[in-house]
Amino acid sequence: MSKKGILLVNLGTPDSPSTADVRKYLNEFLMDGRVIDVNPILRTILVQGIITPFRASKSAKLYQEIWSKETGSPLLYYSKLQHQALQTRLGDDYQVELAMRYQSPSIEAALQRMKTNLVSDIKVIPLFPQYASASTGSVQEKVMDLVKTWQTIPNISFVNSFHDDDLMIRAFAENARKHQPETYDHVLFSFHGLPQRQIKKCDHTHSYCLQVDGCCDTLNDTNKFCYSAQSYDTARLIAAKLGLPRGKYTVCFQSRLGNDPWVQPYTSEIIKTLANEGKKRLLVFCPAFVADCLETVYEVTEEYGGEFKALGGEHVQLVESLNDSPLFIDLLERMARAV
Ligand SMILES: C=CC1=C(C)c2cc3[nH]c(cc4nc(cc5[nH]c(cc1n2)c(C)c5CCC(=O)O)C(CCC(=O)O)=C4C)c(C)c3C=C
């Protein structure tokens, strides 16, 4: 009998921290119409004429800071650990493949290996807890775009999001307990940002997301696929698991790009406010990521840590990501086996 296929897909990272490879990565990433969601001519001018030429060498320097001689990019390193751990858990009845949406290893090569092995059931697990068109949606589109040319299209299913899954919530809470959250003045749940335009576009009523006060306070039929609403839900659940009172934590969004408004509050502004209030020690979760990466290792620890200290703060502690923690592998195994 043929094996069942599981395709794990994360975002992607450059092949090396050289400016040339970072440029190649940024061009592929940002030319995705779900990431820079403007018309193709404007996107080409923005990405290839403005963003990438200015950003490539700056980003390459950041990647050089986090790149390990032995293990390379943290995102790819931890993704490989997750891949191996899941294959071990699932055994020989399953073929587990790892791919990145951009650069390598590619989704195309992973699907091709499954096709060669006559895998007839494929479950795609985009490694993003909260649904966004720019991340999960892009993976889904890419997979469908590749298999549409096959003569026989196999049974394919997609995991859409797992923002409220108890195993993920417990995994983050367990990582935080190592740092004794009660010893910190404040806790941040810092999610990757998204342009406000993309948040509004996911609301088919066009009158709720970012139009109504408190639109992310609960999940309902209108906002159930809203990245921001799902992020608030994740934060509420982790906070509840740790018994954090409402005033002890803040949800915020990091990594803006360009001049358009992104979903707020911005992490950098919250860091300033907390330093000005005299807070000294911050514990920071990044629950949009299941693996440590540039956005956690560098942006939180170095960039926000540096800004906080310059304003009188003492310490910013990152809660490490899920990486290959047993509870997260439990979750991957459960998603893989679910019919
Ligand atoms: C959590 C899922 C992600 C969403 C949603 C997302 C949207 C998004 N990102 C950019 C621009 C950049 N993101 C960059 C890095 C990056 N982004 C994610 C995840 C999501 N992005 C990850 C996991 C990483 C880290 C990759 C790594 O190699 O470690 C970068 C590159 C770094 C830099 O130059 O700052 C950019 C650029 C946009 C525009 C966007 C949605 C519109």
Ligand SMILES: [Fe+2]
């Ligand atoms: Fe990103």
Ligand SMILES: [Fe+2]
């Ligand atoms: Fe919303």
